[in-house]
Amino acid sequence: MASYNTSDFRKGLKIQIEGEPYMVIESNFRKPGKGNAIYTLRMRNLVRGTVLERNYKGGESVEAADVEEIEGQYLYRQGDKYVFMDTSNYEQYELSTEQIGDAWKYLKDGTLCQMVLFESNPITVTPPNHVVLKIEYCEPGAKGNTATNVTKPVKVETGAEIQCPSFVEMGELVRVDTRTGEYIERVKE
Amino acid sequence: MNQTDLATAWRPSPDWSEIRLRAEVLRQTRAFFQEHDFLEVETPLLSTDTVVDAEIEPISLSCGIEGKKFFLQTSPELCMKRLLAAGGEALFQITRAFRDEECGPLHNPEFTILEWYRLGDSMQKGMDFLSDLFQSLMNTDRAIRCRYRDAFLKFTGLDPFTCEAAQFAQVATANGLAAPAQLGDDIDDWLDFLLIEMVMPHLGLEAPVILYDYPASQAALANVRAEAIPVAERFELFYQGIELANGYHELCDPHELARRTAQANAKRTQQGRRPLPDGGKLHAAMKAGLPPCTGVALGVDRLVMLAAKKKQLDEVIAFTIDRA
Numbered sequence: 001m002a003s004y005n006t007s008d009f010r011k012g013l014k015i016q017i018e019g020e021p022y023m024v025i026e027s028n029f030r031k032p033g034k035g036n037a038i039y040t041l042r043m044r045n046l047v048r049g050t051v052l053e054r055n056y057k058g059g060e061s062v063e064a065a066d067v068e069e070i071e072g073q074y075l076y077r078q079g080d081k082y083v084f085m086d087t088s089n090y091e092q093y094e095l096s097t098e099q100i101g102d103a104w105k106y107l108k109d110g111t112l113c114q115m116v117l118f119e120s121n122p123i124t125v126t127p128p129n130h131v132v133l134k135i136e137y138c139e140p141g142a143k144g145n146t147a148t149n150v151t152k153p154v155k156v157e158t159g160a161e162i163q164c165p166s167f168v169e170m171g172e173l174v175r176v177d178t179r180t181g182e183y184i185e186r187v188k189e
Numbered sequence: 190m191n192q193t194d195l196a197t198a199w200r201p202s203p204d205w206s207e208i209r210l211r212a213e214v215l216r217q218t219r220a221f222f223q224e225h226d227f228l229e230v231e232t233p234l235l236s237t238d239t240v241v242d243a244e245i246e247p248i249s250l251s252c253g254i255e256g257k258k259f260f261l262q263t264s265p266e267l268c269m270k271r272l273l274a275a276g277g278e279a280l281f282q283i284t285r286a287f288r289d290e291e292c293g294p295l296h297n298p299e300f301t302i303l304e305w306y307r308l309g310d311s312m313q314k315g316m317d318f319l320s321d322l323f324q325s326l327m328n329t330d331r332a333i334r335c336r337y338r339d340a341f342l343k344f345t346g347l348d349p350f351t352c353e354a355a356q357f358a359q360v361a362t363a364n365g366l367a368a369p370a371q372l373g374d375d376i377d378d379w380l381d382f383l384l385i386e387m388v389m390p391h392l393g394l395e396a397p398v399i400l401y402d403y404p405a406s407q408a409a410l411a412n413v414r415a416e417a418i419p420v421a422e423r424f425e426l427f428y429q430g431i432e433l434a435n436g437y438h439e440l441c442d443p444h445e446l447a448r449r450t451a452q453a454n455a456k457r458t459q460q461g462r463r464p465l466p467d468g469g470k471l472h473a474a475m476k477a478g479l480p481p482c483t484g485v486a487l488g489v490d491r492l493v494m495l496a497a498k499k500k501q502l503d504e505v506i507a508f509t510i511d512r513a
Contacts, residue, residue, distance in 0.1 A: 007290050029293030032389075033425075033435050033488075034409050035381035036244050037290070038369065057369040057378065058244075058290070059461055 002064040006039045006056050014046070014067040017054070021046040021065035021118045031058075046116060047123045065118060072115035072125060074107045082107065084115060084125065093122045105160035106131045106178045127178045132187050133157055134173055141167045151183075201507040208507060211493045214326060215283065218303060218489075221325055225318075227279040227305060232268030234285060235259040238468030240266055242409065243456040246289040247465065248298070260465075261287035264486050265304050266410065267471045270439070273306055273482060274474035281305035283489065294501040295431065297509050301489035308482045312422040312438035315483030316399050319426055319434055323397055327496060330396035332426060337400045341380075344388045349380050349404055350418045357383060377406050392427035399426050410449070411437035426487075429495055436485035443475035 004013060013024040022043035031037040037058035044051055046067065056062070072084035072093065081094040082104065093115070097104070099122065103113070106127040114126040133156040146167055154164040156174070164174055164183045173187040201208070219229065239247045239260035247260040262268075264286050272280055286302040310318065320332035341349040345360055354372075357379035361368045366386050372378045392398040401424035405413045408421030422438035440446060447467065454464040493505045503509045 029291070029296055030385050031244075031291060031293075031296065032381050032384055032432060034242060034244060034407065035384070036378045038382060038385055053367065055367050055369045055382075057371045060369060060371050 003061040004064055005061045006037070006058050009039050009041060009056075014065040015041075015043065016063040016065040017043075017052070020048075021067050021123065022052065023067075025051070046118065066120075068117045068120075070115050070117060072113050072122070074109065074111045074113060076109065082125075084113065084122070086115075087112070093117075095122050095125060099123065100125060102181070103127050103178075105156075105158055105162075105181070106133070106176065107158060108133070129178060130175055130184065131178055132173050132175050133160075133162075135164070135168060135170055138164070138168065138170055141169050198512050200512075202503040202509060202512065203505050203507060207493065207497050207499070207505045210497050211489075211505060214489070214493050214496055217326055218283065218322075221322055222281045222305065225279070227281045227307070228277070230269065230272060230277070230280050230282050231284070232262075232265050232272070232282065234262050234287075236262060236267065236468075237466070238267055238470050239263060239465055240410070241450045241453045241457075241465045241467060243453045243460070246291075246462065248287045248289045263288050264302055266484070266486070267468070269304060269306055269484070270471055270479055271474045273308065274477050274479045277306070277308075279305075279307040292510060294503075295491065297490065297502050297506055299510065299513070300502075300506075302486055303489050303492075304484065304486045306439075306482050306484040308480045310438075310483035312401065312424060312436075312483060315436050315438060315485060316401060316424050318483075319424075319436060319485050319487075320397070320399065323426060323428070323433075326492065327397075327428070329428070332397040332399045334399050334401060336402045337404065337420075338402065340388050340392070340398075340400055341383070344391055345383055347383075352376075354379055361386070377404070380404065380407070389427060389432065390430045393429055393431075397426055397428040397433075399424050401425075408440070408449070409437070410440045410446070412440050431491055431495065432488075433491055433495075434485055434487040436483060438483050439479065439481070441475060441479045441481060443472050446472055446475055 009027045011024055011027055015022050022045055024041050024043045026042040028040040039056040042053050071087045073087050075083045075085055080097045082100050084093045103125050111127060115122055116124045136155050136157050138154040139152055148165040150166045151163040152166045153161050155161055162176060162183060168174060173189060175184040175187050177184055237257055237259055240263055245263050247263050249258055249260050252259055265282050265284050269280055283303050285299055287299050291298050316334060324331060338349055341347055347356060347360055354374045368382055372382060402420040403423040405419045405421050408423060411421045411423035413419050413421050424436045425432055426434040450467045458464055490502050490506055494502055497505055499505055
């Protein structure tokens, strides 16, 4: 198994601790002039998103995480499994509802997502920052009201509910920011 | 480096105000030493000898000169002591030193070091001179003197000279500190860890602080004074929680030098580092006679950083290693 020595430590490194993959978000070096060096890593758990901080003595090593980023195309849902395909080799992967998290709200057939594999198993999926979704149901719009600060709940084609300005209508397309879940604009077909 | 990175990375990271401040700090430093009748000297950066420190890794290079292997100096200590043994009295030097693997907000593998020696100075006199220099350059109060042991007792509640690894580990845990798994039983490793985490952050927040009388196990090339518990006549200056200078009432005994070099090499080997050649030129100089003296090394980049009220070295070094 590959490993990294303290002299390899840097931001962005992907390492494994107690069987879980982490990405280093901050690496610090402290050392009394004549004394022993302390390396401090702040890292994010790539599965759970939690942050961990660990200290290492100069010369210590940590296991590298076999982490790979691929482009995964969303194919379909089967029960509580979401099926994706690696666009480079057509390999298919299934993700559970838990692994999908909020991403289901933005998944249409064919959506290209960024997927992270740990030891060849998918751990996270990130949809594109912006997606265009069709409004399936909403209360009728207030004609002539172009204010964007008056909102109403709207059900989109994925089944998710999104807050949109009150002027949008059923059947229209809206662009949504997947990082915040917020409406951006209406889109013409 | 790709084109996008290069578009910004060619630039120096500090502002011109900091580049000018460095020139001013260097000018004032030279003036201070000249006023005190020190002679400015230059010694080589490349040498077949190196100081053998357990925790400092020199950068070695092969040059096309008689197929020899050279080290970039980790400090100008060896050659300056050779000058002292050959008749130097009060010498100072502003030069570059190199330490492999040392890279971080307060470390750059190549750095500017100010080092000086004066014959006849006791540790007390050496601390007084360091305090005067620092006061004059930084407009601070006089440095507060504090024994290493007293600082540890005050901020950790532990006696660094008598406690054992288990007690250090207990205090670390009680203070929510995650010690590196490999600290083990090495007392000096524990002392360094707790110094960084629990002592240093409190030092020199107003007036600078000089710690002195270090554990004999951390004497490096300082004289060890025989007492009930022997102490190293070593001292360090801290300001704003940052270590700036390290001084010794110097070891003059060549036999003791050989013993410590062997000991440092043994620790290096045990830690998986390469042993370093014991050179012999300093040993020969000390055999010929290094007169009693006190010497101090000060990190100039950190000095400029604190004078500029900055937090990281890349705010005052034109091109740190990542842009060099």
